[in-house]
Amino acid sequence: MARRGRTQPPPEPDADPAIRPATLADVAGVIALDEEVTGLRKAAYWQDMFERYGARRRDQRFFLVAGEPARIDGFIIGEVRAWEFGSPPAGWIFAVQVRPRLRVRGLGSRLFAAVCARFRAAGVDRVRTMVARDNAVIHAFFRSQGMMAGPFIELEMRLD
């Protein structure tokens, strides 16, 4: 039994947590995991992401989590996008996260495979993402899944 005033240690992570669509009960765990990794608490952002990608149009939008609501060990979010600058429908991944101590054990690969399976079922034959140039960890992760440079180039400018 935990003593008063002491935080109970989080349960040991499951070595092979099941991957499933996110529910409203998982959002707190997603917020906590993201905060653990990035050091920023973005509660409103993740609640909005769940509303947009976990609760609507679930045949085209996929918000998948690994773990239990009390402790989310990883998540991935993607959707089918079509006809941006002439691109035929393709799967887009725009968020992926795995609890640091569970990395290099295959959970990220399983999340990636799970969202790709849903993209295939939705009728698309390719998957895209965008990574920060200086984020070697996430860039190397997507490369290790077989992703290569695509036919689009990201451009931006300052709005002074």
Add this chain to the structure above:
Amino acid sequence: MKLQKATVFALYAVLELAAAPGRQRTVVEIAEKYGISAHHLAKVLRDLGRAGIVDAVRGVGGGYRFTGNAKRLTLMDVIRLFEEPSAEADLPLPSRDGQDIAEGLRFVLAELDAQTGATLRSISLSTMLKLIARRPWESQGAATPARRAQAGRRSR
């Protein structure tokens, strides 16, 4: 982007050895397989040995074996042992009047360098070996210089 010979030889050797980490290959075996100079390759392998990526096994049946971490070691790690990859041209120092154009060119070429660096840092030897096994260039129908040369030799 054009890599120096020593860098290319190092990439051939490291990937060849990392593909079967327990196996030893002699300098001559690797040189013959890739059609490169054994003398030059021997020097490159000594450099890779000093960097702790390969280990020389002495005696009968000796050679080199891979001792690095294929999941951690990237193409950039190997390349940087021999050169600093850069698209930046060797621009002469212009007079004051020519500095704007020179700075503009450097700015654009630096964009290429940033892209090249990010790509080379993101591909581990393990990822590279998986890519080679998948042979994605076949599905894209890309005619690589090596394949063009091979096709040319066959048609002669």
